[in-house]
Amino acid sequence: MLAKDFLAVGVFIIVGIVFVAVTLIASYLFRPYNPSGEKLRTYECGEIPLGPAWLQFRVGYYVYALIFLIFDVEAAFIFPWAAALLGFSRTKTLAVLGIIDMVIFVGVLALGLVYAWKKGVLEWK
Amino acid sequence: MFIGNIKLIAPALYLCAAALVVLILGVIAARKPGKGLDYQLPTQYLAPALMFPGVVYALWAVLESLIEVCYTVDVLIGYELVRVPAVALFVTRGGHAQLTADPFGALFTLVAFAGTFIVMLVSLDYFDAAQPHKAEYYSLVMFATAAASLAACASDLIAIYLSIELLSLASYVLACFVKTDRRSGEAGLKYFLYGAACSAVGLYGMSILFGVTGGHTSLSAIARGLTTPAAYSGAAWVGIVFTLVGFGFKLALVPFQFWAPDVYQGAPTPITAFLSVVSKAAGLAVLVRFLTAAVFLFPPQNFSWYWILVVLTAGSMFFGNLVAIPQRNIKRMLAYSSIAQIGYLMIGVVSAVHAFPSLERLVPRLWNLPNVIVRTRAASWYYEPWDMVGLVVYIVAYMFMNLGAFAVVAGIGTRTRSDAIDDYAGLMQRSPFLAAALTVFLISLAGVPPTAGFVGKFLIFGGAIQHAGQNHPELAVLAVLGIINSIISAYYYLNVVRLMFFAPAEDRPSLRASLALNAVVAICLVGTLGLIAAAGPVVDFASLVVSGFLD
Amino acid sequence: MNHSAYGIPISWFLTVGALLFCIGLFGMMVRRSAIGMLISIELMLNAANLNLVAFGSYLRQPTIAGQVFAIFVITLAAAEAAIGLAIIINIYRLELHIEADKITSMKL
Numbered sequence: 001m002l003a004k005d006f007l008a009v010g011v012f013i014i015v016g017i018v019f020v021a022v023t024l025i026a027s028y029l030f031r032p033y034n035p036s037g038e039k040l041r042t043y044e045c046g047e048i049p050l051g052p053a054w055l056q057f058r059v060g061y062y063v064y065a066l067i068f069l070i071f072d073v074e075a076a077f078i079f080p081w082a083a084a085l086l087g088f089s090r091t092k093t094l095a096v097l098g099i100i101d102m103v104i105f106v107g108v109l110a111l112g113l114v115y116a117w118k119k120g121v122l123e124w125k
Numbered sequence: 126m127f128i129g130n131i132k133l134i135a136p137a138l139y140l141c142a143a144a145l146v147v148l149i150l151g152v153i154a155a156r157k158p159g160k161g162l163d164y165q166l167p168t169q170y171l172a173p174a175l176m177f178p179g180v181v182y183a184l185w186a187v188l189e190s191l192i193e194v195c196y197t198v199d200v201l202i203g204y205e206l207v208r209v210p211a212v213a214l215f216v217t218r219g220g221h222a223q224l225t226a227d228p229f230g231a232l233f234t235l236v237a238f239a240g241t242f243i244v245m246l247v248s249l250d251y252f253d254a255a256q257p258h259k260a261e262y263y264s265l266v267m268f269a270t271a272a273a274s275l276a277a278c279a280s281d282l283i284a285i286y287l288s289i290e291l292l293s294l295a296s297y298v299l300a301c302f303v304k305t306d307r308r309s310g311e312a313g314l315k316y317f318l319y320g321a322a323c324s325a326v327g328l329y330g331m332s333i334l335f336g337v338t339g340g341h342t343s344l345s346a347i348a349r350g351l352t353t354p355a356a357y358s359g360a361a362w363v364g365i366v367f368t369l370v371g372f373g374f375k376l377a378l379v380p381f382q383f384w385a386p387d388v389y390q391g392a393p394t395p396i397t398a399f400l401s402v403v404s405k406a407a408g409l410a411v412l413v414r415f416l417t418a419a420v421f422l423f424p425p426q427n428f429s430w431y432w433i434l435v436v437l438t439a440g441s442m443f444f445g446n447l448v449a450i451p452q453r454n455i456k457r458m459l460a461y462s463s464i465a466q467i468g469y470l471m472i473g474v475v476s477a478v479h480a481f482p483s484l485e486r487l488v489p490r491l492w493n494l495p496n497v498i499v500r501t502r503a504a505s506w507y508y509e510p511w512d513m514v515g516l517v518v519y520i521v522a523y524m525f526m527n528l529g530a531f532a533v534v535a536g537i538g539t540r541t542r543s544d545a546i547d548d549y550a551g552l553m554q555r556s557p558f559l560a561a562a563l564t565v566f567l568i569s570l571a572g573v574p575p576t577a578g579f580v581g582k583f584l585i586f587g588g589a590i591q592h593a594g595q596n597h598p599e600l601a602v603l604a605v606l607g608i609i610n611s612i613i614s615a616y617y618y619l620n621v622v623r624l625m626f627f628a629p630a631e632d633r634p635s636l637r638a639s640l641a642l643n644a645v646v647a648i649c650l651v652g653t654l655g656l657i658a659a660a661g662p663v664v665d666f667a668s669l670v671v672s673g674f675l676d
Numbered sequence: 677m678n679h680s681a682y683g684i685p686i687s688w689f690l691t692v693g694a695l696l697f698c699i700g701l702f703g704m705m706v707r708r709s710a711i712g713m714l715i716s717i718e719l720m721l722n723a724a725n726l727n728l729v730a731f732g733s734y735l736r737q738p739t740i741a742g743q744v745f746a747i748f749v750i751t752l753a754a755a756e757a758a759i760g761l762a763i764i765i766n767i768y769r770l771e772l773h774i775e776a777d778k779i780t781s782m783k784l
Contacts (some may be wrong), residue, residue, distance in 0.1 A: 005684075059765065066758050073754045076747050097128075111145055118152040283745050290752050294759055301763055310770045311779050313763045318713050318776060321756055322704050325720035328749065329697050332724040336690075336731030340739040390782050457782075 063121050067113075074109055078102070129198075129214040133190055133226030136183040136234055137274040143175040144267035151260015169252070172263035173245040176238070183238040183274070187231040194227055214278070221343030223281040225414075232517060233277035233410040240403045240524050241270040243645055247532045248395040250642040251539055262302060266399065269295035273407035280418060282331045282342040285411055286324075289375065292407055293320050296400060300392040312391025319384040320374060327371015333364030334419075344418040351419065365420055365430055372415065375408030378471070379440040382464045389460030394538055397456060398531035401463045402524050409470060409520065413513070416478050434475055435599050442468030442610040450617045455534055456544050458617060459527075462570060465614060466523060472603045473516030473585045476592045515588040517667040519581030522569070522656055526578055529649025530566040533559050536642040541633075549621055551630025559638060560625045562646045567618040569653045572611045577656035582611065584664065689730035697723035710764045710774040714757065721753045 042049050081102055088094040116122060131138075151168045193211040200207055202218050213222035224230075244266065252259070272291035279285040297320065301313020335342060337360050338350025351361060370381065377385040389397045420430070445465025452458035536559060537552070538544050552560040569576035586604040593601035638646075656663060696719050703716030725746045732742020768774050 062761065062765070066761075069754050069758060073751045076750060080744075080747065108145065111149060115148060115152055118149075283741075283748055286745075287748055287752070290756075294752075294755055297759055297763060301766055304766055304769075307770045307781050310763075310767045311781055314710060314767045314776065314779065317760055317763050318710065318717075321717045321760065322701075322713070322720070325700070325717050325724065328724040329720060329727070332693075332727035332731070332745075335728060335742065335745070336735070340731060340735040340737065340741060342741050342745060387782050454782075 060124065063116075067116055067121065070112065071109065074106075077105065129200075129209075129216055129222070130193060130211055130226070131214060133186055133193065133212060133231070134214060134224060134275065134278060136179055136186050136238065137271045137278075139182060140176075140179050140238070140267050140271040140274070143179065144264040144271065147172050147175065147267065148260055148264035151264070154260075167254070168259040168263050169245075169249050169254075172267065173242060173249065176242045176245055176267070180235070180238045180242050183231070183235040186226070187228060187235050190226055190228045190231040217343070219343075219346065221281070221341070221346050223284045223343065224275065224278040225280040226278050229413075229513075229517075230278035230410065233406055233520070234274040236406045236520055236524050237270050237273040237277065237403045240406070240528060241266060241399065243524075243528045243532070243648060244395050244399045244403070246641045246645040246648075247398060247528075247535050248393075250639045250645070251393065251395050251535045258302075262299070265295045265299055269299070269399070270403060273403050276407040277410035279411065280344045280414060282335065282344070282347070285415070286328060286331060289371070289407070289411060290324060292404060293324060293375075296320075296396075296404055299396045299399070300388055302396065303393055306391075308391035309393060310391075312388045315384050316388045316392075319381075323374035323381060324371050326367050327369075327374075330364045330367025330369070330371065333360055334368060337361045337364055344415065347419040362430070366433070368415070369412075369430065369433075372408055372412045373437070376405055376412065376467050376471075377464050378437050378467060379444050379464070380437070382441070382444065385464055386457050386460045389463070390454055390457045390544075394456065394531060394535035394544075397460075398528050398535070401459070401531065402527050405463070405467060406520055406524070409467075409474070409516075413474055413477060413516070416474065431475075431478070432599075434471070435603065438468050438471035438475055438603055439606050440468075441465065441471060442606060446610050446613045446617075449614070452617075453546055454544050455546050455549065455621070456538075458546065458621075459530060459534065462614065462618075463527065465610060466527070466570065468610070469582060469585060469607055470516060470519055470523070472589050472600075472607055473513065473519060475603065476585075476589045476597075476600055477513040477516055513588075514664055514667040515581065515584030515586075518584050518656075518663060521663075522577035522581040522653070525649045525652030525656070526566045526569040526576070529646060529653060530563060530570065532642065532645045532649060533563040533566065536638055536646075537636065540636045546621060546624065550624045550628035551633070552625040554630045554635070555633055556636040556638065558643070559636065559646065562650055563625065564622045565650060565653055567622055568615075571615040571618045573615070575654070575657055577653045580657050580660050580663075582607070686730055686734040689726060689734075693723045693726040693730070695723075696720070696726065708775050708777055710760075710767065710776045713776060714760045714764070717760075718753060718757065721749060721756075725749050 081098065085095060085098050088098050147168060150166060150171065154166065154168075190212055196211040197208050198211050200209060200216060200220075202216065202220070205218065205220075207216070207220035209216050209220050209222065210225075210227075212227045213220075213225055215223035217223065245263065248262070248266075252262075256262075269292050272288045272295065276285065276288035276292060279288050297313055297317040300316045301310050303309040334347060337358065338347045339353070341347055341350055373381040374384075389401065392400065416434075442465050445461045445463070445468060449458050449461035449465065452461060534544065537549070537556075541548055552563075565576065569578035572578045572582040586607055589600040589604040589607075593599075593604070700716045700719030700723060703719065704713055707713045707716060728742040728746045728749070730742075732739050732746075764774055767779065771779055
């Protein structure tokens with residue numbers, strides 16, 4: 001039973017490896033070898049890279065990511081809540097209670113946003 | 126789901142709201158330096174002003190929960206009618222409560238609230254008016270306190286994990302609050318790394334417990350799950366021990382104490398005080414509830430974690446006291462001393478788990494096991510008074526004496542710019558009040574008679590020895606070790622006192638204490654010295670609180 | 677342990693969880709960089725998550741509680757990562773490196 005379930009996965013893995021190997025070997029066998037400075041650049045399309053890739057990013061990105069994270073994780077609670085609220089719709093008090101709960105939850109998050117806004121985090125200086 | 130008497134946790138909800146108000150007001154005010162809202166409502170006054178009603182509210186909640194614990198309510202959950210105590214909150218199917226606002230939880234809430242109020246007054250003296258991010262500081266302290274309060278009531282793994290984590294996350298930030306200070310930054314980093322790792326281990330333990338006991342998160346359901354053959358498996362053992370690692374970190378019990386000295390020394394002194402009292406009180410409440418409600422409710426044959434606890438208790442006392450002796454920095458010394466203090470408190474915990482020696486006595490307490498709905502007014506009085514009274518009294522005494530000691534250390538630290546013990550030489554001449562107060566707090570920590578520390582230790586050791594008679598000789602050993610450790614600790618506590626009184630002052634100016642500092646020290650002095658005068662009523666009250674302790 | 681409709685025994689999930697946890701714990705011990713330690717902590721949290729979700733759906737009476745617990749843990753892990761990174765940035769500003777074992781400004 002188990003083997004049958006994973007048969008597709010196994011076949012997929014083998015096909016993937018074979019496909020990549022065949023392509024790479026074939027191109028190695030058939031391609032002409034003629035390097036030049038232009039061709040060895042990072043971006044063959046013509047974009048000329050400036051400086052190393054390991055540079056310091058602005059800390060502003062980090063704060064943006066943080067605020068995104070907070071509102072991203074919020075969704076993890078809102079989806080189950082929405083699904084559960086459907087089941088509550090038969091009992092009116094529970095439904096109202098559920099909506100009040102979510103209003104408080106989103107309200108607190110909104111206060112967090114107000115805080116970030118007032119701190120000037122959302123402005124790109 | 127049945128929500129229950131939500132006003133019993135209203136102090137925590139009030140505090141969360143107050144913290145949000147402080148945070149938002151502080152941010153709005155920060156835009157107008159020198160005038161406007163910040164001028165009329167400075168955060169450092171607003172926060173204690175909002176905190177004080179919280180303390181009164183928490184006191185009311187203790188009294189209210191003492192009344193409520195005697196009553197039960199019938200609730201319909203789904204199609205099931207369950208009878209639960211009136212202090213059970215957020216009751217789910219099967220009658221399992223997520224929070225239990227019993228007198229025990231309410232009392233630890235009160236300790237957390239009162240402790241935080243004192244910490245706020247210390248902060249008022251410690252940080253100068255120009256300190257940036259005051260609103261964040263005070264709101265984080267308030268969030269942490271609310272979390273400590275919820276932790277004291279949590280009777281469900283999810284509730285325990287969330288409240289302890291909220292407390293921890295706020296504490297990590299507070300430990301490195303002084304952003305320009307390298308030591309504070311180091312304290313924050315170490316606290317965070319070790320804390321997060323230990324809580325992850327604890328969570329892994331909880332996930333195993335969750336599975337082994339049949340997919341339950343409520344402590345009362347876990348207790349039932351642990352009666353099945355699963356409880357005898359190694360998995361349950363691993364789950365419980367890992368979970369205890371998470372709690373042990375919060376308490377700085379001995380193998381998990383490595384963070385304490387650096388964090389206590391590096392963090393701003395009011396935060397050190399907060400960590401040593403409020404955070405530990407929350408950890409202690411959770412530990413007691415976890416042990417008594419889940420693990421020890423039906424002690425399985427495999428009792429080895431009890432012996433682990435016994436060994437850790439003795440280890441904490443000896444390690445803390447012996448390593449405290451050579452310390453040159455008073456905050457570091459108090460850090461080791463608080464490791465030892467947790468050892469004394471753990472004697473109370475280890476004796477408390479014997480509050481439930483036999484199944485027959487338990488039956489009336491099993492209010493949330495289906496079909497066992499036999500809970501009457503009389504049935505809630507199932508504790509022997511000595512079981513946990515010592516623990517409850519000692520945590521109150523510990524709050525007063527430890528916060529008092531840290532208040533004096535914070536006050537002297539801001540004025541002399543030094544936390545070295547050597548700089549306490551001749552303090553008597555420079556500031557007689559602070560020197561005398563610190564003496565009282567230190568001899569109370571050592572457990573010398575006319576102080577609160579003595580009352581607490583007397584009750585804890587007395588309780589342990591009384592239990593030792595019931596075929597638990599290890600408790601007598603622990604009590605004796607506790608007494609030996611009190612004598613060891615007197616050496617380094619009294620060394621500071623000797624320096625203050627008998628070492629010559631190097632002709633330094635006298636120190637002027639602010640009103641806030643004097644007030645804090647006076648409050649803690651009254652608590653430390655008053656507890657013995659009020660010992661009789663306090664013990665009665667504590668036994669009342671303890672007898673209402675529910676799982 | 678019983679098998680679910682997927683045909684994979686629960687022990688597989690638990691083994692993966694235990695391996696993740698051990699990798700995390702091992703990383704916590706050998707890593708010197710604070711970021712590396714933070715990643716190790718996240719591994720340990722996810723090991724617990726895997727346990728919770730697996731137990732929740734494989735037990736004799738499947739329960740939603742495991743998933744609920746896991747969602748809370750995910751949220752807390754996010755908050756923990758945010759605070760941890762902020763603390764690490766702060767330490768980088770002060771020390772100009774994040775080697776956790778080389779930060780020892782306090783002794784005795």
